[in-house]
Amino acid sequence: MGKNVEAKYALLKMHEIDSMYDRIRRRLLLLRKESEGSTDLIALREKVQTIDEELHAARTEQQDLELESRTLTERIRESEQNLMSGEVSNPRELEALQSSIDSMKSLRTELEDKSVERLVMVDSLQGSLQEKRATLEEQEQLWSERKAAIEAETDRRKKEYVYLKRAREKVSEQLSEDNLELYEHLRRRKNGVAVARLEEEVCGACHTQVAVGILNNVRYSDELLNCPSCGRILLTEE
Numbered sequence: 001m002g003k004n005v006e007a008k009y010a011l012l013k014m015h016e017i018d019s020m021y022d023r024i025r026r027r028l029l030l031l032r033k034e035s036e037g038s039t040d041l042i043a044l045r046e047k048v049q050t051i052d053e054e055l056h057a058a059r060t061e062q063q064d065l066e067l068e069s070r071t072l073t074e075r076i077r078e079s080e081q082n083l084m085s086g087e088v089s090n091p092r093e094l095e096a097l098q099s100s101i102d103s104m105k106s107l108r109t110e111l112e113d114k115s116v117e118r119l120v121m122v123d124s125l126q127g128s129l130q131e132k133r134a135t136l137e138e139q140e141q142l143w144s145e146r147k148a149a150i151e152a153e154t155d156r157r158k159k160e161y162v163y164l165k166r167a168r169e170k171v172s173e174q175l176s177e178d179n180l181e182l183y184e185h186l187r188r189r190k191n192g193v194a195v196a197r198l199e200e201e202v203c204g205a206c207h208t209q210v211a212v213g214i215l216n217n218v219r220y221s222d223e224l225l226n227c228p229s230c231g232r233i234l235l236t237e238e
């Protein structure tokens with residue numbers, strides 16, 4: 001009698017250890033996934049980067065336009081001086097000079113229009129960059145706190161995992177080779193759960209009503225019995 005009582009106790013222990021083991025493994029997987037960072041945060045970082053690049057490009061374009069416009073103003077001024085100086089007297093040359101001044105002025109207006117458009121764009125980009133940067137800063141702060149918590153919990157869970165591994169080895173030594181094999185076999189085939197506790201008159205794993213004859217055997221005999229429905233080893237608490 002004594003031998004199987006011990007086996008039943010060890011099987012229940014194994015069951016408890018493995019349940020915790022599985023919970024910790026699932027939790028560790030989740031933590032590892034979470035430690036990669038949220039997709040929202042990564043998207044926000046990229047957004048800030050993009051706006052920053054757009055702002056830089058708009059500023060450069062605006063400065064180039066302004067420089068071009070200033071150069072043009074200088075050339076217009078020289079041409080106008082030339083026109084006023086009286087050095088050019090040929091009507092055809094005068095006409096050509098005037099026409100060149102007119103087209104330079106019209107080009108300058110175009111450049112100035114574009115420059116103003118870029119300035120408006122720079123202002124708007126600056127505004128949204130500031131806004132997004134503030135949000136990013138908040139998110140980064142929250143993330144660094146979360147990350148520290150993830151790392152701390154990961155360390156703790158790993159220690160628990162190692163502890164359970166050792167506990168499992170100890171308990172498995174208390175089981176006969178046959179019982180251990182049976183347990184592992186059922187665990188592989190039954191979704192990681194080899195043992196079911198008897199809850200009142202129902203199998204704790206598949207929730208099927210267990211016949212009275214089997215109930216009594218599970219409760220009072222030292223035989224190892226399987227749930228007729230799901231096949232798991234049926235055990236009582238005591």
Ligand SMILES: [Zn+2]
Binds near residue numbers: 204229
């Ligand atoms: Zn069952």
